[in-house]
Structure formats: structure tokens, C-alpha cells
Amino acid sequence: MSELSEMSVVPAKRSPHMLLRWSLRELWQGQLWPVAVALTLIIACVFALSALVMRVEKIMTDQGRSVLTADLVLRSGNPISSDVLTTAKTQGLTVSQQVRFGTMAFSDSNMQLVSVKAVASDFPLRGSLALKGKNTLAAHVKPGELWLAERLFSLLDVKIGDAVMIGDAELNVSGVIAQDPELSFNPFNQMPAVLIHADDVERTGAVQLGGRVSYRAYFMGADNALEQLQSQIELVPGQRWLSESTQGRTGDVIDRARQYLSLTLILVILMASATLALTCQHYTSSRRSTVAMMKSLGAQKRWLWRWLLGQLSLLFVIAAISGVLLGSLLEWLLRLPLGDMLPAQLPSIGVTPYITSLLVALLVAIPGVGISLVRLVNTSAVAVMQSQADHQVSSWRFALLLLPVSALLLWVGGNSLMWITLAGLITLLAVLAALGVLLVSLLRRKSWGAALQLALSRIGRSPLVTGAQLAALTASLMLLAIIWLLRTDLLQDWQQTLPSDAPNVFALNISDAERDAYTQALDAKDIDHSSLYPVIRGRLVASNGTSYLEQAQEQGSEPDEALRRELNFTWREQLPLHNTLSQGEWGGVGSVSVEQGIAKRLGIAMGDMLTFNVNSLPFEAKVTSIREVEWRNMRPNFYFIFSPDVMVDLPATYLVSFRIGAEQSELLNGLGRDYPTVSLLDLRTMASRIQVLLQQISLSLSVLAALGVVSGLLLVFTLLRLGLSQRQQEITLYRTLGASRQRISATVWWEYGLMAMIAGVMATFGAEGVVALLVSFGFELTPQWHPLLWLGLPAVAMLLVLALVQTMMPKLLKPLQNMA
Template sequence: MSELSETSVATQQRSPHLLSRWSWRELWQGQLWPVAVALTLIIACVFALSALVVRVEKIMTDQGRSVLAADLVLVSGNPIDDGILASASQRGLTVSAQTRFGTMAFSDENMQLVSVKAVANDFPLRGNLALSSGGAARVQSQHVQPGELWLAERLFSLLAVKEGDDVMVGDAQFTVSGLIAQDPELSFNPFSQMPAVLIHYDDIARTGAVQLGGRVQYRMYFVGADDAVASFRQSIELQAGQRWISESTQGRTGDLIDRARQYLSLTLILVIIMASATLVLTCQHYTTSRRETVAMMKSLGARKAWLWRWLAGQLLMLFAFAAVLGVGLGALLETLLRLPLGDILPDPLPPMGLMPVLTSILVALLVAIPGMGISLIKLVNTPAIAVMQPEGSAQSGSGLFSVSQASPWRFGLVLVPLGALLIWFGDNTLMWLTLLGLAVMLFLLAVIGVAVVALLRKKRWGPAMQLALSRIGRSPLATGAQLAALTASLMLLAVIWLLRTDLLADWQQTLPSDAPNVFALNISEAETQPYLAALDEQNIAHSSMYPVIRGRLVASNGKQFLKGTQTQQDNTNTRVESDQEQSDEALRRELNFTWRESPPVHNKVIAGAWGGEGTVSVEQGIAERLRIQVGDELAFTVNSQPFSAMVGSIRQVEWRNMRPNFYFIFSPDVVAELPATFLVSFRIGADQSPLLNQLGRDYPTVSLMDLRIMASRIQLMLQQVSLSLSVLAALGVVSGLLLVLTLLRLGLSQRQQEMKLYRTLGASRQRISATVWSEYGMMALIAGLMATMGAEGMVAALVHFGFELSPQWHPSLWLGLPVIAVGLVLALAQSMLPKLLQPLKS
């Protein structure tokens, strides 16, 4: 470009064809390759990640809906109005009805309280219902027909029946059709479960069990297009006793899916941030390398308009090239990312549609506008005098992080992606918390980094280290920017992996390996010791025996719940009842109470103290919802018998661990005299069904809740989500490593001119190498330690405020991340130093 003449510039300005050819040659032979690679990286990573996110989210959603047996379920304590069904039909939704009720089942020999599910022909609308009959030659069916009766496995032994026998359900006589091998609907409340039977919806009237005022639950199942289901749900105003169930509200599975979605979104955001930083760095490097060229062109008569056409041609070809290559590489990367999931992903895979392509190109464009535009505006505004004036003489600092004297209005381009973020993630608290935390963290890390370097410079070091520290501390602003950029890249990749680790650790508590999978209920006091002895004889691990009574919470400090009245005149205790209290489900049904001398080992007391006569320990969630505090006086009723207790402690309860848990645990003196039954939980293997049946025969009045099938299904879902998040986390870490390597590579490249100066002044190759090793080793160590602190703080905030989990400490990170940082720097320096020192050879 130094051979450019004024005539050639004028000719190029007059000839669009020659301008295009020149732009193409500049693209292939100039310094735009790093920018093209960065854009390709953004498009490929966003495409691969968004495509995998779309597939995994659809899979998780389908998994969640399969355990609902539908896309959306309406649960009601009263018959559901026909207008709701009409509204669903108008939107093209498929509807299936179900009624649930409890009643007695009678065989010739025994009787048993059962939970009846009366279902329609098309149940389930999602998932699989497996019904098995036919003796040795089993025949599988997926739908219940009129007149059929299907029993849970345990009922065959409890009722002493086999296929073909007659069983009375309420007033109706049925012939046993066979076994319920698999029911898609999961239920997690062992206290309210009874052995299940399936009958057809048309046979409800024959049973005579559904009576006015009886405890009956009505359900409607809906399936259809997502937008139609969402529109239908918004159009329905729920009445008292009604609620929706969807994949995001279904207990453990809903919690799992919701947090997995949050992690997927967060990972995508962090990958975009890191890829964007890579683009900004490479574009700044390009701007620096072409500054003298632009100055030369201006000195020979090139105008800004022509320069913009010249650059626009290059950038248009560059973006088209990056889009094609990025989408292609992204598709390949998404395929590779799915390889570890091959055994658990469904076949065929859910389609990903065009959204990943559009998203990746749009994200790259939004990032490129400020990422490239700010640097290019600076480049076009380069004065002609810059041909003779080095960039560093007109600026504070040098290199990639120099401070330009150009007009600051160009930084307004940052508002373009920020506006898109506002539209795209306007109500995503987790995303804004991440960005705000990252911005604050960057500022703090930059300040800390500069302070650490200043402190180190006060100490006496060897010549190489002294020269390295002098180089680092030459410009506090540039040093702070360099350390902040390196620290941020290390911190972000650590955040992605630590969040994944914390989420998986939390999900392991959803169903720990030793979680009980059978509950024995309704054990009489006389049977407690024999029953425990029977379990011990078979070496079955079990919980303590818990007494259970059923009652209601009716008042707090003299204030009656659900009635809106105030019975106590003390103004200090007067408070207005909230809508949340009025609608809290725990107030509208009987709860399971128990009493203990000591707290359960799987509960944690977080306020007050355990024990004391006349006290009750309250679960944290219900205490927060009903504003119950330590020292409050609570009133209860059991079988219309009132009693009260003072709140002695608040407990943190992990409801997902499938262990016996209670809202209220009393001191024995409060309720020990009330009649109670007992429960115990234990764990048996898949091959121990005969033992379970033997317990059912030996203790016919004890209800056994076998949750093994449900537990295995949760474990499968957990496995799918965990492996998917591990793959996504690995992709995020790879993106972070690419950013770190790009940052270090460009930083080392800019040292080449300084190395020439050092050599001219008589510095040896060994001294120059030692100085570079010391400089970047020290920066890597400082950045690694600061990234560790930043990652711990950021993960703690995200886990607590975003995922509503308890923050964890990560001791291995404090050693691992600094070692990784130093290792990356040393490896890169080892590979680049010989090339950088090549011009110095004699």
C-alpha cells in the first residue's frame, strides 16, 4: 500500500469494479482474517448452541408434558364448566376428561381403600399408558375401554385376586382386566396416595362413589399448538378450587425443567459475550494494523465517502463469507455436541427450524455494529499526518486498549445491541443480573489489578521481572483494561462450569442414590416394632418411624385464617390478611402433623431453637407465605379438637429428597395423646418385589406406596438434562478459552515492535524472552486469582438470586483456575515467542 499513487486512488474512486476487486484482494491478503474468524466463531457458536438449546428444550418440555399426560391440565374440586371445553375446541385443542375419587374395592376375600382414576378413551394425550393382560403371553394395551378394570400391581396381593376375578368398586362389579404396567402421570405425595385402579369415564355413575360434597377431583387435559394452548390458558379465569398444571409447575420435574432453561439461556448469553469480545479485540487489532494505510490514502486524496465504500465492500463480503461458513460449522458442531447424547435423545429428533440460523446471523450483526463500527469510525477518522506520527504519541497508552482522541459519539453504537437485549430479554431477571454483575465485576477487577501491580512494583525483583512490571504498569488505564479483559474471560468460563456443577449437585438431591422408594403408611402403634423388625431382618435401610395425625392450621396470634376476622384486640398483633394467605393451598386442606423429640437429620433449623414444651417447628416456605415468626401462637384443629402451640423454630426442608417431611412438627406434649397412625420409608431394589408383596400379606392393613417406577423415570430425566448441560457447559468453556487465546495472541503480537527496540538497545534474546515470560506469567497469575474471586462472587449471586439455591464454596477453583491461566499463557508464549523473535536473529 506504500506504493499507492494519487492516480491509482483517483482511478479506484471512479471504478466500482476495480474497487470490488481491490476489496476482495484486501479481504484475502490483508489483516481481516482474524475478524472473519471471530465473526465465524460467533455465528457457529450461537447457531450450534441455539440449535442444541431448541432441541434440548423441546425434549425437556416433551418429557415434562409426558408425565402430565398432556400439554396443560386443569384441576378442579368441582365439575368443570362446559364453556371451558367450548373455548378449547374453538382453538383446535384436543381435550380429555378424567375424574379421580377414593372408594373401597372388595374382592371375595379382602377389601382395600383405592384411588380410582376414571379416564376417557383417548387418555393419555401425551406419554405412554401400558396395560398388561393375558397371563404368560402378555398383551399390551394403551387405552382403557368401557367395562374394564385395571389394577396396580400391589392390589393383586392385597385383594387376593388374579386376572378374570370379580372386584367390586363402590357399587359396581368389574372383572379384572389386568395390570397397570406404566402410568405416565407422576405423583409425589405419599401421604395422600392409595393403590390406583383405572376404569373408563363412562363407568363412573355405576360405582355410585361420586356424590355431592364428596372428595372428588375433576381434571381436563389439553393438547395443541403452543400458541393456542397459551392463548387458551390466558383466556380462562380460574374459579375457587381450580388450578393449572404444566411442565413448569409440576413439582420436581417442573423445577428441573425451569432451572435447566435458565441455565441454557445464561450459557447462550455468556457465549455471545465472550465471542463478541473476541470480535472486538480482533477488529481493534485490524484497525491498528491499517491505520498507516488509511493515513497514506488520505494524504493522496482519498475522501471519507470513498473509504467507507472501500471498507463496506470488504465487510459485506466478509459477513457473507462468515455467515455461510459459520452456519456450516455450527451445524457440524451441533451434530458433534449431540454425539454424547445419542443414547438418550429421542428418535427422530425434534426439528430445530430456521430460528437458530436467523438467531446466529442476527446476533452476529448486532454484535458487529458496535464491535466493528467503533473501531472502523476511528480508522476512517485517522488524520493524514498519522503517516509520520505513531499512534501511541497521540494517545494515552498503546495497543489494543489505548485511549483514542477521536469523538466519543461513536460509542453510541453500543445502544444497538442493548436495545435488542431490552426487547429480547426485557423481563429476564437472571440475564440482567448477569450483565450488571459482570459490569460491576469488571470495574472492580480492573481497579484491583492496577492496585496489585502498583504494590508489586514497590518490591525489589530481578531485572526481567522489574522490566516486566514496569511494562505492565506504564499505563494504569491500559493495564486495568488488559487485566479486566483477561480476568473476565477466565471468570466467564469458570462461571459457566461452576453453575453447571452447582445445578447438578442440587439436582442430585432431587433423588439421591439412597433415597427411599417405598412408603409404608397407616401402621398402627402396636405394629410399629414388629414392622421395623421385619425390615431389619431383611437388612433393609429405613427411616425412623413417624407418627402422623391429620389436621388444619386455623389461626395465628388470634387471627382466623380464611375468614377475614380478627379475634384478638391487641393492636400490636393486628394485621391485614393478604390475598396470598387467603389462597394458600395449605390452609384449604388437612395437613400431616407429627411430633419428635429431635429434629429430622434431613431438616435444618434456621431460626429459633428446637425443643421446649408446647412448641411447634414450622417449615420455612409456609412460614414465609403466612408471615409466621418464632414466638407466634398458632391454633390448630384435629378431628374438630382445637389446640395451640408456640412457634419454637423455623426449619429448612428439602421436599425433593423423597424422605418423610412435614410442614409442622410438634413437641410430644402437644399432640402425643391424639390418636395417630405411623409411617416409615425404606429402599428396596428392583428385584425385591416378592419381599414387598410379602410385607403386604403379613400386614394387610398397612398401605404400601411403591415409588420405584416413578424414581427411575425421574432419574432418566435427570440423566438427560445433566448430560445436556454438561455438553453445553463444555461449549461455553471452549468459547472462553478461544477468547483467552485470542487476547493473549494479540497482546503478544503487539510486543514485536517493542522487542525490536529492546534488541536495538542491546537487550539479549534471553533477557527479552525472560521479560515476556515474566510479564505474561505475572498477568496470568493475577488474572487467575482475580477471576477466581469474581467467579465465586458471581456464581454465588446467580445461584442465590437467579436459581434460588444455597451458594456453595469451590475450594478446587482457587488452585485450578490460576494454574489454568498460567498454563495457557506459557503454552501460547512458547508457541509464539520463536516467531516473534525471528526478526532479531543475526
């Protein structure tokens, strides 16, 4: 009676002190603590995830930019205009330049074709260049210095201090290039590297008009200045921007990782939001009788709003403080598995995670709490006696949903991956909810035991409510499955990017006379190697008699990049093991197999007659197959593979790839000495750096996926707990009508067991469908079947039900003991 006495005087006094005391009491003794917990978890999860995502993304970006040696690079086939460099400097960007060209290097006893990189004194702007002299280490190139790749010492038979002619310039060897931060991979166009200073380019005399020279401008600075520079500079033919997201295999990995991070964050927010909304709905349902009593004692709506908003404001402050503290701890715990992979100096997170977590919680709480509170405040005083007698509440309160929806639209924007996910989820939930209701309806038509029959009756009493419950439970299970399956598919794809047995050395330009001896030398040293690939350079010129270049001129468009240069052709009797046929059949007289990417770009179809040109000699071949090629696996791959009869009379050199360990450098040097005309491309350093990058990203995604799964399990637990708590009154009624404890217990077990099994199976269907869409259209990968999911997800649902029902069953049956 004391609480009712206090309540009766509240509308008159409206004491702020008394309101605060009641708010604290309501938080502690009422049903608001689950709302506070849900809100705290939202803030903690969003803070931890956004902070970790920010750190991981900065680390991935730094890794990518270290590989690029700058924040942004402009690559050009012609000298870069000084206007571009001036514009960059006026925007506060640091600028460096590089010139690349091929030329001959001469020592006293040997000569070798080399790839020269002429760099400025500040190269690299990012990453670490390690140059090892006789007794010194250096990180930058100075005028007059000459630094050689390790294998050039044996190829040229020189040592540090010896003179080497680079073109027309005589330079003394300063030392070895121990580590070059720039990663590149093209086994057909790479020569041993040489570093000189940009001031010495003119002395070499190797940069001539019409020569094959590449120019690069490197930029470093703020992201907004980089974006402004790109928008202001109009590229000319032969120019291209390079960034961490466009730099080959590493750029592809980073871009897909970013997509996954964003997707995981939004799915966690969706699950946490659903948890909050359900908890708020349960709270308002439990407090309707209290509000009705207060209205019967004279409380007005204005006072009720003051009372409720005071509680919620206090609740939000408590949740904000505890959520940020918990989120900071959670982010630290999430970083523990990544300790060996993260840099010693972690990037700062700034204030963004704090603002983001509080703003997300507020945007979610306004409709999640507001919609229920409007209905609660409009509770009629008559509801004290008749709970069904409630005023009709206007549907305008659902307009509060526009706040988070508008924020979502601004955030997601044109991200097709997000829209695919949301559209797929909504469609699948509607379909699966209908299927669940239909399945329950079919089961009710059969005769079962009393407990199961009562459970089916309870589930199927209201198709709308049943559909909503199944949809919610299915959605939560499906979301956690999507997060984990995407992580698994991405990691599997990245393992194919650089498999553990991928070759890390390519031997090129092997003559026909040396090919058998070279492979025998590899066999003698127990080196596992690929088969020999004959290689000859040529051009694709026409399709079905129509010249590609003439067609491009008529259309006024730029020819495809593959048409503007020589390509590497090969021929084989058998399909390479790492290629897959997507159309047609392998082989046939006068045939050619085409890689599907270039076939799509150039409109090449099965049966087309293609014209090629090798050493000014034209020949034709018919397209009999189209192949899928994984360009990122560091294996020999080709656009066009011919049948042997087409090119048997053309002179060719040979290519072989193999794998050696980091400690076998002397073996590689020995091959270089024994076969001086064979070019060796050593990719061990690049491969190890890509492996480290993939390992970092893989561990990060695993941690994030685990957090997403925990959020999903929390939502499932909340759904089941609220459903069970709502059974209390029904169970009391069943016992009053004579039902035994065993019958009631069996009914609860059947009801929630069936719900969990149906939701688990439907969630598996839904997860497979959504992941297939995301993988195909969002990540551009091949969809896969996940057989373990069909056992795992229903099992997880059943285990959750088992744990929760076992925990709550004594509490549910406690009134029965009192009755007994």
C-alpha cells in the same frame, strides 16, 4: 511498488473488478482473516448452541409434558364448565377429561380403599399408558374395563377376569396397570390406583355432592393457543393450571435448566463478541498506515467506505457460509455424548438457529467493526509520516452500540437472572480492574530484578490501559468460571433432589400393634429403612389467639392452602437427619418445630403460640425452632414436628420408608399379603423416570458448559495473542538500546505471568461473587464455596500464557536474530 501503483489508480478507475480483487487479496494477505475467523466462530457457536438449546429444551418440554400426560392441565375441585372445553376446542386444542375420587373396592374375599381415575378413551394425550391383560397389551381404557395396580391383585386376592365392585358398579378385572405416565408424589394421600372409563363413573355411585372429587381437563395443541386459552379463562377458587414448569419436582428442574441454557447462550455471545471487537480493533490499527497512504494518493472517504464495506460484505458472506457449516458440525458433535439419552426422533430446529446466528453476528459486527472503521476512515494522510497526527474522531460512532444493546433489552426483557448477571459483571469488573491497577502500583514501589522491574514498568505505564487489559482478561476467565460453577451447583442440587439412596417405597397406616412386627419383617429381609414416624392428621387454626380463617375474612383474602385442609403432624425426640435448623433449638416441653416455607407464608415467628385441632380437640404448642426442609428428596417431611409430650395421648398410625430394587416386586407383594391393612406406596417407576430426566438434563448442561468454557478460552487466547503481537516494535527498540535476548524474554515472561496471575485471582473473586448472587436470587439455591476454583482458575490462566508465549516467543525474537 506494484501494490502502491495499483492503489494510486484506484480512486480514478474505481473498477468493481479491481475492488473485488483487492478485497480478496486483503482477506488473504492482510489482517482481515482474524476478523473472518472471529465472525465465523460467533456464527458457529451461536448456531450450534441455539440449535442444541432448542433441541434440548424441546426434549425437556416433551419429557415434562409426558409426565403431565398433556401440554396443559386444568385441575379443579368442582366440575369444569363446558364453556372452558368449548373455548379450547374452538382454538384447535385436543381436549380430554378425567375424574378422580376415592372409594372402596370389594372382591369376594377382601376390600381395599382405592384411588379411582376415570379417564376418556383418548387418555393420555401425551406419554404412554401401558395396560397388560392376560394375552393382550393396551394403551387406552375402554368402557366396561377395570385395570388395577399390581399390588391390588394380592390385596384383593383377585386375578384377571374376576369381578370387583368399585362402589356400586361390578366390573371384571381387565389386567394390570404396567405403566402410568402421570407422576405424582404424596405419601400421605395416595392409595392403590384403579383405572376405569369415564362412562362408568355414574354406575359407581361414588361421585356425590360434597364428596372429595378432583376434576381435570387435559389440553394438547399449539403453544400460542394454550397461552390464549389461559388468558381467556378466569379461574375460580379451587382451580389451578398445571404445566411442565409447575409440575412439582420435575417442573422445578426443567425451569432451572431453561434458565441455565439461556444464561449460557448470552454469556457465550458476550465472549464471542468481545473476541470480534478486539480482533477488529487490532485490524484497524494495523491498516491505518495503508489508509493514510491511500489518502495521500487521492482516495476520498466515499471510495474508502466502498472499499472497506465491500471487503466486509464479502467477509460476512464467507463467515456466514463457513459459520453455519461449522455450527452444524459442532452441534452434531455436541450431541454425541447425549446419544444414549436423546430420543431416536430428534425434534426439528426449524430456521430459528440460522436466523439467530446471522442476526447476532450482524448486530455484534456493526458496532464491533463500525466503531473501529470510522476511526480508520478518518485517519489523516499526515499519519504516513506522523502516526500521532490524527484527526479528532467524533464520539457519535459509539451510538452504534445502541443496536446490540437494544436487541439485548428486547431479548432479556424482565429476566431477572440476566440482569443480575450483567449488573454483577459490570460492577465487579470495575472494582477488580481498580484493584489490579492498585496492586501493580504497589509492586512497582518495591525493588525487584531488572526483568521484573521492566515488566512492572510496562504494565503500569498507563493505568487506564492496564485497567482495561486486566478487566478484559479477568472478565474472560470469570465468565468461563461462572458457566462451569453454575453447572456444578445445579447438578449438585439435582443430586439432592433424588439421591441414589432415596427411599422408593412408603408403608402407611401401620397400627401401633403392628409397628414393631413390621420393622422386624423389614430387618429380616435385610431392607434398609427409615425410623418410624407417628402420623396424625389435624389443622392449624390460630396463632397467638388470633384465628387464621377470621383474619383472612377480615382482610377479604383467600386463606393459605395449608389452612384449608388437614395436615400431617408427627412428633420426635430428635431432629430428622435430612432437616436442618435455621432458627432456634430443637425440642423443649410443649414445643413445635415449623418448616420455614409455611412459617414465612403465615408470618409465624419464634416464640409464637400456635393452636391446632385434631379430631375436634384443640391444643397449643410454642414455636421453638424453624427448619429447612428439602421437599424434593422423597423422604418423609412435615410442616410441623411436635415434642412427644404434646401429642402423646392422641391415637396415631405410623409411617416408614425404605428402598428396594426393581426385581423385588414379589417381596413387596408379600408384605402386602402379610399386612393387608398397611398401605404400600410403590414409587420405583416414578423414581426411575425422574432419574432418567435428571440424567438427560445433566449431560446436556455439561455439554453446553463445555462449549461456554471453550468460548471463554478463545477470548483469553485472543487477548493474550493480540497483546503479544503489539510487543514486536517495543522489543525491537529494547534490542536497539542494548537489551539482551535473555532479558527481553524474561521481561515478556514476567509481564504476562503477572497479568495472568492477577487476572486469575481476581476472576476467582468475581466468579464466586457472581455465582453466589445468581444461585441465591436467580436459582433460589444455597450459595457454596468452591475451593478448587482458587487453584484451578489461576492455573488455567498460567497454562494459557505458557502455551501462547512459548509459541510466539521465537517469532517475537526473530528480528533480534536478524540484528545480530
